[in-house]
Amino acid sequence: MNKIEQAFLHEKAFIPYITGGDPDIETSEKLLYALHNAGANIIEIGVPFSDPIAEGPVIEQANQRALKAGCTVDWLFELVERVRAKIDVPIVFMTYYNPVFVYGNNKFAKHCAECGVDGLIIPDLPFEERDELYEQCNQNEITLISLIAPTSKSRIARIASASSGFLYCVSSLGVTGERHQFDDSAKLMIEQVRNVSSIPCCVGFGISTAEQARQVANYADGVIIGSSFVKVIAKYGRDSVDEIWRLGRKIRQAINENKIQK
Amino acid sequence: MVKGKFGKYGGQYIPETLMSAVLELETAYDYWCHKPDFLEELNLLLKQYAGRPSLLYFAAKMTSDLGGAQIYLKREDLNHTGSHKINNVLGQSLLAKKMGKTRLIAETGAGQHGVATATAAALMNMQCEIFMGCEDIKRQSLNVYRMELLGAKVNSVSSGTGTLKDAVNATMREWASRISDTHYCLGSVMGPHPFPTIVRDFQAVIGREIKEQLMNVENRSPNAVIACVGGGSNAIGSFYEFIGDETVELIGCEAGGKGIRTAENAATLTNGTVGVFHGMKSYFCQDKYGQIAPVYSISAGLDYPGVGPEHAGLFDAGRSRYVPVSDDEALEAFEYLSRTEGIIPAIESAHAIAYAKHYAQSLGKDKIIVVTLSGRGDKDVAAVARYRGKTVYE
Numbered sequence: 254m255n256k257i258e259q260a261f262l263h264e265k266a267f268i269p270y271i272t273g274g275d276p277d278i279e280t281s282e283k284l285l286y287a288l289h290n291a292g293a294n295i296i297e298i299g300v301p302f303s304d305p306i307a308e309g310p311v312i313e314q315a316n317q318r319a320l321k322a323g324c325t326v327d328w329l330f331e332l333v334e335r336v337r338a339k340i341d342v343p344i345v346f347m348t349y350y351n352p353v354f355v356y357g358n359n360k361f362a363k364h365c366a367e368c369g370v371d372g373l374i375i376p377d378l379p380f381e382e383r384d385e386l387y388e389q390c391n392q393n394e395i396t397l398i399s400l401i402a403p404t405s406k407s408r409i410a411r412i413a414s415a416s417s418g419f420l421y422c423v424s425s426l427g428v429t430g431e432r433h434q435f436d437d438s439a440k441l442m443i444e445q446v447r448n449v450s451s452i453p454c455c456v457g458f459g460i461s462t463a464e465q466a467r468q469v470a471n472y473a474d475g476v477i478i479g480s481s482f483v484k485v486i487a488k489y490g491r492d493s494v495d496e497i498w499r500l501g502r503k504i505r506q507a508i509n510e511n512k513i514q515k
Numbered sequence: 516m517v518k519g520k521f522g523k524y525g526g527q528y529i530p531e532t533l534m535s536a537v538l539e540l541e542t543a544y545d546y547w548c549h550k551p552d553f554l555e556e557l558n559l560l561l562k563q564y565a566g567r568p569s570l571l572y573f574a575a576k577m578t579s580d581l582g583g584a585q586i587y588l589k590r591e592d593l594n595h596t597g598s599h600k601i602n603n604v605l606g607q608s609l610l611a612k613k614m615g616k617t618r619l620i621a622e623t624g625a626g627q628h629g630v631a632t633a634t635a636a637a638l639m640n641m642q643c644e645i646f647m648g649c650e651d652i653k654r655q656s657l658n659v660y661r662m663e664l665l666g667a668k669v670n671s672v673s674s675g676t677g678t679l680k681d682a683v684n685a686t687m688r689e690w691a692s693r694i695s696d697t698h699y700c701l702g703s704v705m706g707p708h709p710f711p712t713i714v715r716d717f718q719a720v721i722g723r724e725i726k727e728q729l730m731n732v733e734n735r736s737p738n739a740v741i742a743c744v745g746g747g748s749n750a751i752g753s754f755y756e757f758i759g760d761e762t763v764e765l766i767g768c769e770a771g772g773k774g775i776r777t778a779e780n781a782a783t784l785t786n787g788t789v790g791v792f793h794g795m796k797s798y799f800c801q802d803k804y805g806q807i808a809p810v811y812s813i814s815a816g817l818d819y820p821g822v823g824p825e826h827a828g829l830f831d832a833g834r835s836r837y838v839p840v841s842d843d844e845a846l847e848a849f850e851y852l853s854r855t856e857g858i859i860p861a862i863e864s865a866h867a868i869a870y871a872k873h874y875a876q877s878l879g880k881d882k883i884i885v886v887t888l889s890g891r892g893d894k895d896v897a898a899v900a901r902y903r904g905k906t907v908y909e
Contacts, residue, residue: 303806304675304792306687307530313674325804350528350791355805376530377791404535404694412531423532427692 256343256371257295257396257418261453265508266294266419266475267466268455269482269501270347272315273298274324276490278332283494284486285332289340291501295419297374297477298333300326300348307376309430311480315487326352326361330368337369345372345398353386362389372396372418380412401446402426403438413446419453419475420446424460430480432459440472463507470511478504519708521828527707529794532691536699541709543614548716553613560605564638565595567602567720571728571885577855577872584738584878586871588858589725589887591749598861598890599721599749600631604700606717608635611698618642618693621700622686624651624679624745625816625863626658627890628702633667635700643667646685650677651815658894676809679745679819683793703746704823707794711823718752725885726756733883739764739874742887743866744837745781745817747826749889754835764836766874767826768866770812771839781810783822784830784837792820797827813842813902816863816890844869849892849899861890862899 260266269288273281281298288296301319305312326348333344346365353361353375365373373395378386383397390397396418401409403425413420424439425432443454456469457477466476485500486493519525527537547553561567570590578586591599608619619636620643623629629645636643645662649671652659662669675681683706690699701710704718722740729737740757742750744767757763772780780786787798790805800808800820812818829835845862848869853859860868864887871886878884892899900907 304680304684306684306793307532307691309688310674320806351799351801351805351807353805354791354796355788355801355803377528377794379527379529379531379534381534382526382528400531402530402532402534404532406535408531408534423530426532426694428688 255394255396257345260294260343261419261474264294265470265511266453266455267292267505267508268295268297268475268477269293270297270299270477270479271482271486272301272312272319273329273332274301274319274322275315275483275486276318277322278324278328280491280494282332282336284497285336286340287494287498288501289342291498292505293342293501294475295343295345297345297347297479298329300329300346300352302349302352305349307428309428309480311483311487312429315483326356330364333370334368343371344369345374346370347374350375350378358386358389362393362395365395366393370395372398374398374400374421376400380408401442403442405442409442409445410449413450413452416450416452419455421477422454422456422473424456424458429458431461435459435465439469443472463503466504467507467510470508476508519712521825522831524796524824524827525708525711526796527794528791528796529707530691533687536690536694537707537709539614544610544709544713547610547613553609557606557609560609561602561720565601565605566593568724568728569593571725574856577852580855581872581875583875583880584882584884585880586875587729587737587883587885589721589753589885591721592860592864592888592891596631596634597893598627598631599718599752600628600702601634602720602752603702603714603717603748604628604631604635607698607700607713608639608641611700612639612641614698616696616698618697619700620644620646620686620689620697621702622679622682623647623702624682624818625814625894626651626655626662627816629662629667629669630658630665632700633662633665636667637665644689645669646672646682646689648676648678648682649673651679651682654815654898655894679815680807703748704751704825705746705793705795705821711795711825714748715751715755715825718748719755721749721752721887722754722756725753729883729885735883736760736763737885738878738882739766739884740887741766741768741867741871741874741884743768743817743863743889744822744826745770745819745863746821747823749887751823751825753887758829758834765829765834766870767835767837768840768870769837770814770817770866771841772811772813774841775839779811780839781812781818781820782839783820784826785839795824797824798822813845814862814866816861817866838870840866840869846899846902848872849895858888859892859896860888861892862895864889
């Protein structure tokens, strides 16, 4: 069992996202410690990209800020290497495929392994195209995390049974960012997954409040929250560390209200 | 050939949310593209509504002025809505209708594709929303009003560079949030499979007509076919019929902007490297970390950092070649064709005219080149006037 899978053993997982290098790399490092201290089970670091087509305006602007601050994926590799000396929470990169492809699939996977990145989430590398990266990830023991969406329907069984780590369940149509309410799409998706696989299912896209996190944790194995954290970082910049910790604690506690059912 | 791949290019690199939509489109297209009644309905629209076949015009004055190869112009500028874009849009909107879609969304750069899409939506009684970069909205305000007049809603996209690439981002995001009733009417031979194939098939009428029309007057095939390339739809449409005939040289003209050694150009195949963006593997203008470059061209329609995957495949195979044409050369050609032939070309098409001028002079009088005039230049007149220091109110 790898580190990502272990993250789901004892509690419902809290998986926060921040964009690496926003507002700068030093603050990102502090934010990772804060999220770890707040009780994150896995942390997603977004590799900033010029054209993040799956993101709403909040995370898109964070990507722009990070790029403007000069952040490159090499900085993020160094960042993960540094924090690895202090915390061992599983870290996954959330990146678009082009920064990986242009870096070189093999080199990218190797650097992930060397620096302590445990997994990759690549929203524009769907199941049909993932083979060109899958082998390199396997060789380097990097988990390539698959996504399913409310539109996946008959694809869910195929994707779920060939996935590892956890399944990223996209809560609803559209891009990342707050939603006022959710239908039961994610719940239905997870029921479909359960027919073919026991892989942990984490729900992301649009979950912004502690109450929403609590509700989602009723049926999901983990809750992924990005835009809410990024909003705080946008507002407070370098002074956002304490705020992020506070928000993280609040969400952690809300998720914990759901006892793990195994 | 693997489905949807052109050599190693193409593919379906899009978020999972959109996969069902492109697979649905692929299935629908595979079904309808062989149906005689679908093709008949489309041909009737092309003939009676768009005005096809477009003329193949012998540019006698230009030919004698340059003193080299004989130059024919394929007059896509004479189509309804003023460019080749209508060929693709009529095909896609008819397909969307067959799929039960009631709403079209599209990106646009110069506004030509947006106008064509808004036109088809009006004709076919569909809702229409267009996404256009805020910079392009400034450059092409007349086309914005034209789209609104046709009943479309135009959304200004201010993210990124506020140009065509950002308009594509915005349209993909919109599609991901509303799929069931909406078809993304993509405007060029780009994006995820099946778009590059569908758009090429709908544009291939250009090359088929060129071949037949030239056969009628000259009883032979051309020595070269020249077209401008942004995403590359009028070029692939012009080339496709001739790909198997190695005696026909295929030349794409890219936006050289302020020069290919400056940062301000959009010459993807001249300067770009292989990457994956907007759903496809192809060549892109990008940095060493795979960040897409902010590109530039005087022409909003060529101001795009990528190129369709079939062009990338043809380029690698050496079957077609791509040359950069600068803003200044395009402007000069814009004015040259206006004065010499009395035809005001779109500034995009003027890139092809510029290279054709140069290339014709290097060929003998026994040679024939066909230049695709992808659109008319009315939309560019005010911008060109401003560029020349004259204030013209649109």
